[in-house]
Amino acid sequence: MELRRWLADRWVMGVALLVLGYLTLPIVVVAGLSFNRPSSRLSYDFDEFTLDNWAHPCATADMCDAVVRSMEIGLIATVVSTVLGTLMAFALVRHGFRGRTAMNGLIFLPMATPELVMGTSLLALFVAAGVPQGFWTIVIAHVMFCVSFVVVTVKARLAGMDRRLEEAAMDLYASEWQTFRRITLPLVLPGIVAAALLAFSLSFDDFIITNFNAGTTVTFPMYVWGAAQRGIPPQVNVIGTAMFGIALLLVGASSLRGRRARRAALAVVATPASTGRP
């Protein structure tokens, strides 16, 4: 009886833990393998513990070149697509113009199109236009599919924003620019940041479209793909684990900041006699 009650109270918790385990298992494996010294190039077993991979992540020179290239492409594609996408989201939410409805639909096209189709059609386009394949064609392709995601993310944030806040700012002597700078931008910023992070991870991760338009340029996903034929160097796991760690750190820092701000605010309230700002 007691046991059944105990189970009834906790089974949801148990399911949640199982799902969490399912989601994190691959990451745990990657993290574990980053400390592995494989006995042979084609071995996927954990043979011997080592810190060498972390001490010399660039022992395989091509790999680090590919990582740096992917980062460069990712950063450029992120900046360009975030700026373009944000402007477009503002246009779509704030300004009525002919064809706005059609535009709202078209935005989803790059998301809905299979990557293979988009990769090949871009290739055909570049070839027809006589543009040599390489770094910049990859950037153009990445900007193209990232923009859609940025527009959708920023648009959602912007549509949820109360226009009266901007009116209140203007009523309180803020010019158009000050209103944008002090009210609109800070309120939409979380959406823009989320969109930028999404764009970067989409770009860094992309293989199919990149593969069609890369020419001789090698990005990190392409390097891993190529290396898989000959045996993946364990440093790939170092890069994977590091990326995951950085992402985790960002999420942790932002939630910590939010919690600290809340606690500080409540602490002041607990002692209403204390006036002024520290």
Added chain:
Amino acid sequence: MTRESPADDLRLADLTKRFGVFTAVDDLSLTVPQGSFFALLGASGCGKTTTLRMIAGLEQPTGGQVLLGDRDITGLRPHKRPVNTVFQSYALFPHLDIHENVAFGLRRRGIRKVGDQVERMLALVQLQGYGRRRPAQLSGGQQQRVALARALINHPQVLLLDEPLGALDLKLRRQMQVELKRIQAEVGITFVHVTHDQEEAMTMADTVAVMNAGRIEQLGAPAEIYEYPATAFVANFLGQSNLLTAEAGGRAGDDVRVTAHGTRFSVPAGRARLVDGPALLGVRPEKLHLADGVDRVPAGHQHVGGVVTDASYVGVSTQYLVRTAWGAELSAFAANSGVAAPLAPGTAVTAHWDPRHAFLLPRAGADERTEGRLGQPPVGALP
């Protein structure tokens, strides 16, 4: 922003706003004297918010002018106007703490040292020590006071308040009404207070403008409007009225003769809005008294006979419905002062009133706004 000479009345001249074919504000003209507490009273959707938005510059009028003193501010951008607004939904900035919300207007005008002023303003609205909280961490009443402080700190020439107490519960609302009046008296700024609550308008304002369908129906001191309404709409929007369908039949000395359902009445000429033609004879329910026979009616009072059909006891008073011989229902409030015994439904009574408390309104047959009420005085509507 800058304090100017006292002749800084707010004037609206033929102000009109159309949304497509719909006219939200229709040729509105009024003057709000500087330093006064002005209430704009009207039902939801009658154009109150639109009027305020045009004064604040958030909406461009289709026609007409907004003037401050002699200055035409119709075309001025909102941030150039010495006018601040307390919004219907408060519109506090969620990403800024209370201190920064209140300091916002000062900072935009380039004032660096804002701490003291903000503290003083928070003290005025009794929110000392709340500066570091975010708006979401305050109750509705506290948010309302932040919105007020955020506007007042700028010492605008005119403060616009758009149903600022609408979201508060009754007790807090009464408390804030007193607070707002105190603050207005203290700072001496012109308040234009929008509300759909007639009691709120009457208790707070020096001047009340009753608005209906984008127009001002009547403007004046609360007692003035209540005692001598100009239209049937006002007579029923501000409190309630018994309105008898009548015909005015010309003057007789200082009185205007009135015939209603075959009975002759009279109204002092000073309380008649017309002398001849279709009319409505009005008496407020608290000024309609019930007697148990014609011989008990005081000298000089006018009367109609009827039967009590309903008596509702509401504590301070009892509200009676009396059906007249021709089928109209009159409402009468009797104070429960312990003098008269309560009347049971079915009792035959004589309803009487002092003609100096009656009023005579024009009855425009084509006037849609009053047509629905013609010949059928309000039935038991509670104040």
